[in-house]
Amino acid sequence: MLTFYNELHAQHRGRHEFFRGALVPCFEKPERADSVLAELGRRGLGRIVTPQGVPLMSLERIHTPRYLHFLRTAWSEWIALDPANAGRDALPSVWPVRSLRHDIEPDNFTARMGLYSMDSGTPLTAGTWTAAKTGADCAVNAAHALRLGERGAFVLSRPPGHHAGKDFFGGYCFLNNAALAAQHMLDDGARKVAILDIDYHHGNGTQSIFYDRSDVLFISIHADPRSDYPFYLGHADERGEGAGHGFNMNLPLAQGSSAHAWFAALETACIRLGSFGADALVVSLGVDTFAGDPLSHFALQSADYLKIGARLAYLNLPTAFIFEGGYAVKELGVNVVNVLEGFETAL
Amino acid sequence: MLTFYNELHAQHRGRHEFFRGALVPCFEKPERADSVLAELGRRGLGRIVTPQGVPLMSLERIHTPRYLHFLRTAWSEWIALDPANAGRDALPSVWPVRSLRHDIEPDNFTARMGLYSMDSGTPLTAGTWTAAKTGADCAVNAAHALRLGERGAFVLSRPPGHHAGKDFFGGYCFLNNAALAAQHMLDDGARKVAILDIDYHHGNGTQSIFYDRSDVLFISIHADPRSDYPFYLGHADERGEGAGHGFNMNLPLAQGSSAHAWFAALETACIRLGSFGADALVVSLGVDTFAGDPLSHFALQSADYLKIGARLAYLNLPTAFIFEGGYAVKELGVNVVNVLEGFETAL
Ligand SMILES: [Zn+2]
Ligand SMILES: [Zn+2]
Numbered sequence: 028m029l030t031f032y033n034e035l036h037a038q039h040r041g042r043h044e045f046f047r048g049a050l051v052p053c054f055e056k057p058e059r060a061d062s063v064l065a066e067l068g069r070r071g072l073g074r075i076v077t078p079q080g081v082p083l084m085s086l087e088r089i090h091t092p093r094y095l096h097f098l099r100t101a102w103s104e105w106i107a108l109d110p111a112n113a114g115r116d117a118l119p120s121v122w123p124v125r126s127l128r129h130d131i132e133p134d135n136f137t138a139r140m141g142l143y144s145m146d147s148g149t150p151l152t153a154g155t156w157t158a159a160k161t162g163a164d165c166a167v168n169a170a171h172a173l174r175l176g177e178r179g180a181f182v183l184s185r186p187p188g189h190h191a192g193k194d195f196f197g198g199y200c201f202l203n204n205a206a207l208a209a210q211h212m213l214d215d216g217a218r219k220v221a222i223l224d225i226d227y228h229h230g231n232g233t234q235s236i237f238y239d240r241s242d243v244l245f246i247s248i249h250a251d252p253r254s255d256y257p258f259y260l261g262h263a264d265e266r267g268e269g270a271g272h273g274f275n276m277n278l279p280l281a282q283g284s285s286a287h288a289w290f291a292a293l294e295t296a297c298i299r300l301g302s303f304g305a306d307a308l309v310v311s312l313g314v315d316t317f318a319g320d321p322l323s324h325f326a327l328q329s330a331d332y333l334k335i336g337a338r339l340a341y342l343n344l345p346t347a348f349i350f351e352g353g354y355a356v357k358e359l360g361v362n363v364v365n366v367l368e369g370f371e372t373a374l
Numbered sequence: 375m376l377t378f379y380n381e382l383h384a385q386h387r388g389r390h391e392f393f394r395g396a397l398v399p400c401f402e403k404p405e406r407a408d409s410v411l412a413e414l415g416r417r418g419l420g421r422i423v424t425p426q427g428v429p430l431m432s433l434e435r436i437h438t439p440r441y442l443h444f445l446r447t448a449w450s451e452w453i454a455l456d457p458a459n460a461g462r463d464a465l466p467s468v469w470p471v472r473s474l475r476h477d478i479e480p481d482n483f484t485a486r487m488g489l490y491s492m493d494s495g496t497p498l499t500a501g502t503w504t505a506a507k508t509g510a511d512c513a514v515n516a517a518h519a520l521r522l523g524e525r526g527a528f529v530l531s532r533p534p535g536h537h538a539g540k541d542f543f544g545g546y547c548f549l550n551n552a553a554l555a556a557q558h559m560l561d562d563g564a565r566k567v568a569i570l571d572i573d574y575h576h577g578n579g580t581q582s583i584f585y586d587r588s589d590v591l592f593i594s595i596h597a598d599p600r601s602d603y604p605f606y607l608g609h610a611d612e613r614g615e616g617a618g619h620g621f622n623m624n625l626p627l628a629q630g631s632s633a634h635a636w637f638a639a640l641e642t643a644c645i646r647l648g649s650f651g652a653d654a655l656v657v658s659l660g661v662d663t664f665a666g667d668p669l670s671h672f673a674l675q676s677a678d679y680l681k682i683g684a685r686l687a688y689l690n691l692p693t694a695f696i697f698e699g700g701y702a703v704k705e706l707g708v709n710v711v712n713v714l715e716g717f718e719t720a721l
Contacts, residue, residue, distance in 0.1 A: 118395040
């Protein structure tokens with residue numbers, strides 16, 4: 028298995044997220060990727076490579092040019108507002124809900140930041156664009172490797188991506204790496220690509236990007252949005268729209284669901300994946316389903332991640348694993364690499 | 375002129391608003407109403423009365439039951455999350471932008487708070503519901519007084535109201551007092567009511583509430599939303615929709631516009647008001663158009679507010695003035711009462 032590693036991930040290092048009326052330390056931190064890299068080194072699961080940079084045009088296949096322009100220039104605009112901002116993360120504080128417009132981009136920076144966001148838990152920092160862009164490079168490179176014949180590829184990057192929509196950030200995500208990987212394979216000749224999102228949280232960004240399309244099947248196993256982030260998407264009745272009807276499948280589970288219930292949902296997902304007939308699979312690999320995760324309420328144990336990898340191997344598809352969430356830093360490496368090792372050794 | 379005074383306004387006393395990535399002291403504070411009350415006392419402009427409570431059903435004429443239920447119970451839910459929250463204002467941190475749903479109300483408190491808000495600059499505190507409800511009482515009472523024959527009534531209350539939509543708070547506003555006053559007059563037999571919003575900021579909540587109706591004409595003179603709050607509404611091309619087409623008029627002005635330009639816009643507004651043929655007028659009276667306002671960029675002087683009141687008097691309509699914004703606390707009383715005195719003494 029080839030690992031595309033984002034060496035610049037640590038340039039995205041948020042100080043605070045805004046939660047329940049207060050600034051609190053960030054859960055999404057550089058040590059997360061370090062934990063996975065260290066475990067990969069210990070197990071020797073294959074080459075770790077640095078990605079080639081991809082043109083902005085590749086990102087525009089998924090994200091709007093207006094949004095990408097905002098992300099690229101946001102930090103310098105933020106500093107221009109007040110030099111003291113260099114010591115402070117940028118976070119949004121106003122947003123266009125129902126009845127408010129999003130067709131006109133305001134001049135005001137705060138207003139634009141709110142236009143392009145869904146929460147104030149996702150700090151934008153000096154290095155955010157560099158880290159996120161290099162992560163997107165990794166995702167496109169991994170997709171390309173599959174097209175060139177690799178059976179498996181792993182994108183080891185942060186910030187994660189699955190909550191990012193075509194024109195907004197949130198949930199620690201800025202660029203949707205899974206969507207970029209899937210789109211690249213389609214642009215390179217694949218007919219159909221499936222995305223399986225097994226992060227604890229629903230992949231609202233990925234779902235919304237492909238919601239009206241039949242060439243990408245999106246399946247997500249996640250905590251019920253009534254209780255968990257992203258709250259406003261991920262219900263079972265969301266099946267796709269227009270040409271995409273029937274190509275979106277949500278499998279929400281209640282907080283506290285057992286590993287048994289989780290694997291039953293995985294089996295449902297695998298059956299649908301089998302009938303879809305994809306040329307390739309993208310896995311949004313979050314391991315915040317771990318029993319010891321500080322943000323989450325599922326019950327998987329480290330050994331369960333080996334089983335997940337093995338089950339996915341039996342789908343017999345070229346597969347790109349994209350690192351998403353998971354906040355139990357100490358066990359993160361073991362859990363993620365267990366999935367990869369399960370995949371590598373199953374067949 | 376009768377003044378309906380919200381004696382409980384000081385129960386809404388926010389500690390902080392979240393702005394540019396930091397918690398900063400609130401601009402919208404009890405001293406604002408105190409300044410106006412003191413000046414009213416000095417000038418002896420008529421009786422100051424306490425409102426009768428109105429049934430929740432009156433509020434449901436404008437706001438959704440779901441939203442009102444949230445506002446009424448939010449503080450106790452907030453405390454239930456963590457007793458330490460008693461010392462902290464409630465502020466939202468996640469929201470449903472494009473592609474996210476708002477038809478399902480999540481169970482999670484943070485998610486509901488975000489569902490019903492448009493910014494994190496509007497702290498919800500222990501006394502917010504009491505203050506806002508009593509303010510709404512004042513607005514409905516003032517409307518009723520006009521229907522009983524009063525020529526003018528003034529609602530002296532905070533928090534303000536014009537940014538609040540039918541199901542969201544923001545811009546320091548929770549219940550839309552101007553909309554409640556207008557609706558009460560219609561429910562009591564008025565055929566048509568006009569609302570003129572002269573706050574520095576566009577009255578996005580009021581506009582959106584009446585956007586598809588022809589029985590309420592909404593006109594707003596305000597700073598261009600490209601540069602100023604509420605950013606996502608208030609453009610000149612918003613003319614109403616459906617039956618409401620032609621019954622919404624926005625007169626945005628650039629930051630730094632002169633008093634001359636402002637009065638030219640007022641004249642445009644008055645001409646449209648004249649042709650509408652309203653039975654009554656509601657004025658959203660913000661005085662953050664004042665040259666010395668700390669949040670704003672218009673150039674009106676204190677004497678200009680006398681002229682505004684006089685010009686409105688010549689419309690010859692029963693008129694309810696609703697106190698909205700204005701943050702130059704020292705001059706606030708003089709500026710607001712100048713409008714009322716100009717109105718009283720013009721004819
Ligand atoms: Zn997650
Ligand atoms: Zn204002």
